[in-house]
Amino acid sequence: MTKPDRPLLSVDDLRVTFTLRREGDMPWTPPRLLHAVSGVDFTLNPGETLGIVGESGCGKSTLARALIQMVPGTGHAVWTDGTDLLSLSSRAMLKYRADIQMVFQDPLASLNPRMTIGQIIAEPLKTHHPGLGRDEVKKRVKDMLEKVGLLANQINRYPHEFSGGQCQRIGIARALIVGPKLLICDEPVSALDVSIQAQVINLLMDLQRDLGLAMIFIAHDLSVVKHISDRVMVLYLGKVMEVAPSRELYANPQHPYTQALLSAVPIPDPVAERAKKMIPLEGELPSPLSPPSGCVFRTRCPRAQAVCASEVPVLKGEAHAVACHFPGRLEGVERAEVVEAV
Amino acid sequence: MTIDTIKMRRLSESLAEGEVRGRSLWADARKRFMKNKAAVAGVIMLVLVTAYAFLGDYVAAYTYDFKDFAIMGHAAETGAPSWSNGHYFGVDNDGRDMFAVTAQGTRISLMVGIVGTVIAVIVGTIYGAVSGYAGGRTDGIMMRIVDILLSIPFMFVIILLLVMFGRSISMLFAGIGLLSWLNMARIVRGQTLSLKNKEYIEAARATGVPAWKIILRHVVPNLLGIVAVYATLLVPDMILTESFISFLGLGVQAPMTSLGALISDGAKTMQYGTIWALLVPLFFFVVTMFAFYFIGDGLRDALDPKDR
Numbered sequence: 001m002t003k004p005d006r007p008l009l010s011v012d013d014l015r016v017t018f019t020l021r022r023e024g025d026m027p028w029t030p031p032r033l034l035h036a037v038s039g040v041d042f043t044l045n046p047g048e049t050l051g052i053v054g055e056s057g058c059g060k061s062t063l064a065r066a067l068i069q070m071v072p073g074t075g076h077a078v079w080t081d082g083t084d085l086l087s088l089s090s091r092a093m094l095k096y097r098a099d100i101q102m103v104f105q106d107p108l109a110s111l112n113p114r115m116t117i118g119q120i121i122a123e124p125l126k127t128h129h130p131g132l133g134r135d136e137v138k139k140r141v142k143d144m145l146e147k148v149g150l151l152a153n154q155i156n157r158y159p160h161e162f163s164g165g166q167c168q169r170i171g172i173a174r175a176l177i178v179g180p181k182l183l184i185c186d187e188p189v190s191a192l193d194v195s196i197q198a199q200v201i202n203l204l205m206d207l208q209r210d211l212g213l214a215m216i217f218i219a220h221d222l223s224v225v226k227h228i229s230d231r232v233m234v235l236y237l238g239k240v241m242e243v244a245p246s247r248e249l250y251a252n253p254q255h256p257y258t259q260a261l262l263s264a265v266p267i268p269d270p271v272a273e274r275a276k277k278m279i280p281l282e283g284e285l286p287s288p289l290s291p292p293s294g295c296v297f298r299t300r301c302p303r304a305q306a307v308c309a310s311e312v313p314v315l316k317g318e319a320h321a322v323a324c325h326f327p328g329r330l331e332g333v334e335r336a337e338v339v340e341a342v
Numbered sequence: 343m344t345i346d347t348i349k350m351r352r353l354s355e356s357l358a359e360g361e362v363r364g365r366s367l368w369a370d371a372r373k374r375f376m377k378n379k380a381a382v383a384g385v386i387m388l389v390l391v392t393a394y395a396f397l398g399d400y401v402a403a404y405t406y407d408f409k410d411f412a413i414m415g416h417a418a419e420t421g422a423p424s425w426s427n428g429h430y431f432g433v434d435n436d437g438r439d440m441f442a443v444t445a446q447g448t449r450i451s452l453m454v455g456i457v458g459t460v461i462a463v464i465v466g467t468i469y470g471a472v473s474g475y476a477g478g479r480t481d482g483i484m485m486r487i488v489d490i491l492l493s494i495p496f497m498f499v500i501i502l503l504l505v506m507f508g509r510s511i512s513m514l515f516a517g518i519g520l521l522s523w524l525n526m527a528r529i530v531r532g533q534t535l536s537l538k539n540k541e542y543i544e545a546a547r548a549t550g551v552p553a554w555k556i557i558l559r560h561v562v563p564n565l566l567g568i569v570a571v572y573a574t575l576l577v578p579d580m581i582l583t584e585s586f587i588s589f590l591g592l593g594v595q596a597p598m599t600s601l602g603a604l605i606s607d608g609a610k611t612m613q614y615g616t617i618w619a620l621l622v623p624l625f626f627f628v629v630t631m632f633a634f635y636f637i638g639d640g641l642r643d644a645l646d647p648k649d650r
Contacts, residue, residue: 068548070544070547070548093550094550097548097549097550098549098550101548101549102545102548102549104541104544104545105541106541109540109541109542110541110542110544110545111542112542112546112559112560112563112564113367113564114366114367114368114563114564115559115563116364116366117364123546123549123551123559124549124550127549127550127551128549128550151362153361153362154361154362154364155361156361156362156363156364157362157363157364158364158365158366158367160367161364161365171545174545174549178549
């Protein structure tokens with residue numbers, strides 16, 4: 001892919017901090033700070049898919065929600081026209097909401113049970129183009145339904161009359177009806193079973209190719225992310241551990257956390273699965289209320305040294321960036337074998 | 343395996359043509375409601391009572407403000423219900439035709455119940471949904487206002503209003519309406535809090551739908567089930583309140599009357615032998631109560647099948 005002169009979105013030092021107050025705290029006690037996302041930088045080019053992976057609670061969803069001001073974030077998220085999305089008032093943000101749409105995790109829960117799917121899909125259209133006539137709206141909704149592989153005559157049906165996969169298609173139709181440039185998919189397939197996952201993923205890839213969409217694809221299923229992403233970003237405790245082109249990351253993971261994640265992916269071949277060397281991670285995800293000093297991963301890292309506790313590793317590298325004091329390939333394990341199967 | 347291709351083609355054609363009409367959750371609920379015998383019986387009873395209340399005047403041989411002086415004074419002997427003299431439900435001690443008077447009283451009672459409930463539903467739903475959706479400090483202030491109003495003794499305020507501004511039906515409506523929405527607002531706010539975090543609300547926010555539209559389009563329709571159930575149970579409450587006030591003698595003014603006032607009159611003159619003057623309004627009162635409670639139960643079962 002040729003590099004366009006201007007990225008669609010460039011995020012610089014994005015932070016999301018929640019203040020927590022405990023029940024019974026006095027008004028003057030300082031609130032506890034939860035750093036859900038602490039200093040994330042990335043750029044996203046038009047038409048590119050960025051996969052974001054990480055375990056539960058590492059800030060994947062919060063990061064995405066901060067971009068569209070669903071949760072308050074600080075830092076910069078510069079859109080392709082030079083505006084900083086995070087500095088916009090909610091009124092000024094409205095214009096950009098049509099450009100950035102979102103697909104949610106639970107397909108049925110993301111559709112209002114009291115509305116027909118026609119009304120659901122038309123809602124963003126009516127919000128952003130209030131001048132459109134009734135017939136025009138209906139026509140566009142029907143076109144969109146066909147584009148996502150549903151029958152146009154189902155427009156008057158209700159969400160509970162559809163299966164999970166169909167509901168997710170409706171969710172995608174709702175997101176695409178306003179012609180966004182960026183689609184944020186927040187674990188769009190984790191609530192679906194495997195065969196349906198493949199259908200939805202392929203639909204997303206087809207639509208992305210046809211419409212030239214950029215995507216931020218959040219998931220914890222590494223094989224899904226590999227299939228769909230151009231680049232993958234690994235998050236841990238609100239920090240970027242490693243960013244690399246998809247193929248490169250899976251073939252040559254440099255960060256111990258990425259290596260551990262990849263080794264945990266099951267291989268659908270019992271022989272290979274048994275032969276595979278797992279890299280078990282000790283302990284639990286530390287609390288984001290009191291993250292470890294230095295490198296946040298050091299408490300569970302097999303390579304941790306004294307310097308890891310004192311110095312925060314910076315994200316180094318151009319295409320393949322790693323935030324680790326001791327990056328490198330895993331010694332003595334047949335990485336190729338593991339990676340092939342992913 | 344052979345597949346009947348012609349049949350299959352017809353099936354696919356019939357699937358492709360014409361818009362399929364979906365079955366909404368409301369339609370499902372209606373179906374479940376119609377299967378509930380007690381609830382349907384409640385609806386039928388309520389329709390009959392309402393028909394009597396609003397059409398009874400045309401059937402009655404006398405008007406509600408007519409006094410039959412021929413019977414007054416010896417109502418116990420000659421005022422019993424009879425077809426021949428046109429007093430179908432008898433005559434009370436004051437010579438009033440019970441048929442006409444009860445129709446008029448039922449009308450007032452139903453109206454008090456329904457007007458009070460309509461105010462409760464509209465004000466309570468909007469207030470509760472706004473408070474719950476806004477959350478934070480706004481929610482706190484709005485709910486504390488409700489708490490303060492709720493801590494004022496309800497009956498005392500209505501009685502005070504009626505005493506200060508004179509007994510009038512509009513004052514009664516105002517008094518009941520003013521206080522009936524408080525509990526509704528609390529219930530709706532609680533529901534809104536749990537609805538607020540649903541993904542479809544988030545989806546609407548993410549796409550930039552303004553807050554008032556989210557409340558009207560996404561929040562309110564999804565809590566109407568609870569509101570409908572609570573409203574049907576609120577109607578008899580309102581009727582009871584009005585009856586109690588009328589029983590105290592502070593309700594509607596003669597010659598207008600209400601079920602509560604009629605029951606009160608009937609109870610006072612029971613000793614003179616005109617027992618029908620008590621039984622007739624009591625019958626309509628009880629039937630109305632039962633009808634509303636049955637409908638409320640039926641609605642709850644129909645709208646929330648999971649909770650059964």
